[in-house]
Amino acid sequence: MTAARSPDGPPEAPEPRCPYGGGTGTPPPTAYAGYAEMDALLALQHPRTSAATEPGFIIMSQVMELLFELLRTEFTAARNRLSEDAVDEALWTLRRAVRVQQVALSSWDFFSAMTPMEFAEFRDSLGAASGFQSASYRRLEFLLGNKNPQMVQPHLNASSHEVVVRQLHEPSLYDAVLLLLRRRGLPVADTVLSRPVDASYEPDASVEQAWREVYEKRAAHHSLFLLGEALTDVAESFARWRYTHLTVVQRVLGGKPGTGGTDGVAWLERISGHRFFPELWSARSCL
Numbered sequence: 001m002t003a004a005r006s007p008d009g010p011p012e013a014p015e016p017r018c019p020y021g022g023g024t025g026t027p028p029p030t031a032y033a034g035y036a037e038m039d040a041l042l043a044l045q046h047p048r049t050s051a052a053t054e055p056g057f058i059i060m061s062q063v064m065e066l067l068f069e070l071l072r073t074e075f076t077a078a079r080n081r082l083s084e085d086a087v088d089e090a091l092w093t094l095r096r097a098v099r100v101q102q103v104a105l106s107s108w109d110f111f112s113a114m115t116p117m118e119f120a121e122f123r124d125s126l127g128a129a130s131g132f133q134s135a136s137y138r139r140l141e142f143l144l145g146n147k148n149p150q151m152v153q154p155h156l157n158a159s160s161h162e163v164v165v166r167q168l169h170e171p172s173l174y175d176a177v178l179l180l181l182r183r184r185g186l187p188v189a190d191t192v193l194s195r196p197v198d199a200s201y202e203p204d205a206s207v208e209q210a211w212r213e214v215y216e217k218r219a220a221h222h223s224l225f226l227l228g229e230a231l232t233d234v235a236e237s238f239a240r241w242r243y244t245h246l247t248v249v250q251r252v253l254g255g256k257p258g259t260g261g262t263d264g265v266a267w268l269e270r271i272s273g274h275r276f277f278p279e280l281w282s283a284r285s286c287l
Ligand code: HEM
Pocket: 060, 061, 064, 065, 111, 119, 130, 131, 132, 133, 134, 137, 245, 248, 249, 252, 253, 257, 258, 259, 260, 261, 262, 263, 264, 265, 267, 268, 271
């Protein structure tokens, strides 16, 4: 409803709402709030305690979760473009995704500003909740190629179960890359391409050889070389995210066990060694 404009004075009062239907009496959101559903977003923060850092913990965890979803959207698009041999478009999407990863990485600064005492003030109210149960994060790991059927377990009786299982059975971004390398005549073994889609990825000598060739004959494989470096940016950013999580946890939680049932820091140290696209890392020893 728009107010009628009078030529000189202030706008005239809006017409009254029809009493027989239509409006509910609640005014509509602004176009801004309506477009991005800001009212719904701002109704999602419910601290359980009066601890000063709890509102920030909730909001910044939500920010991180939204960034996982954005990354999933971007990496899904990149995977699909690679399957269509649209390498330039995939590279452009990956360029954007790496910038989103940088935002996620810098989000840790908020969490590391919390003292152990500040975190302890509200930690009990988290109960058994843990980032371990983040469906968006797990889907992202599966999408990039870190498949592990055991990681479905935290979702067994949850609403997220179906989407996490579906992601486990979808081809990963790296699967699309390996098929592309093969289509470009590089020596990717049949055993790699025919392995079960949900199996954990084992580094393969033929794939390492393929990347060596791409890097050694860079001019002949220009777009694959650019893809190799873009994927290395993604993998390095992810590794930094994991390590920063680990150091934040060392600082804020110390050696206490995690809410998700692990021994905490020791478990995070173990998973921090993981690298996506492993042959892009191992090939570097020969370059
Ligand atoms: C003070 C803040 C945080 C602490 C103390 C913390 C602690 C931990 C611990 C101890 C674990 C191991 C699992 C467990 O037993 O709970 C874990 C896992 C995890 N956390 Fe955090 N965390 C914090 C913040 C975050 C945030 C903000 C996110 C992102 C939303 C996050 C995402 C994750 C994920 C995804 C895992 C599972 C990692 C994997 O399976 O590879 N954490 N966290």
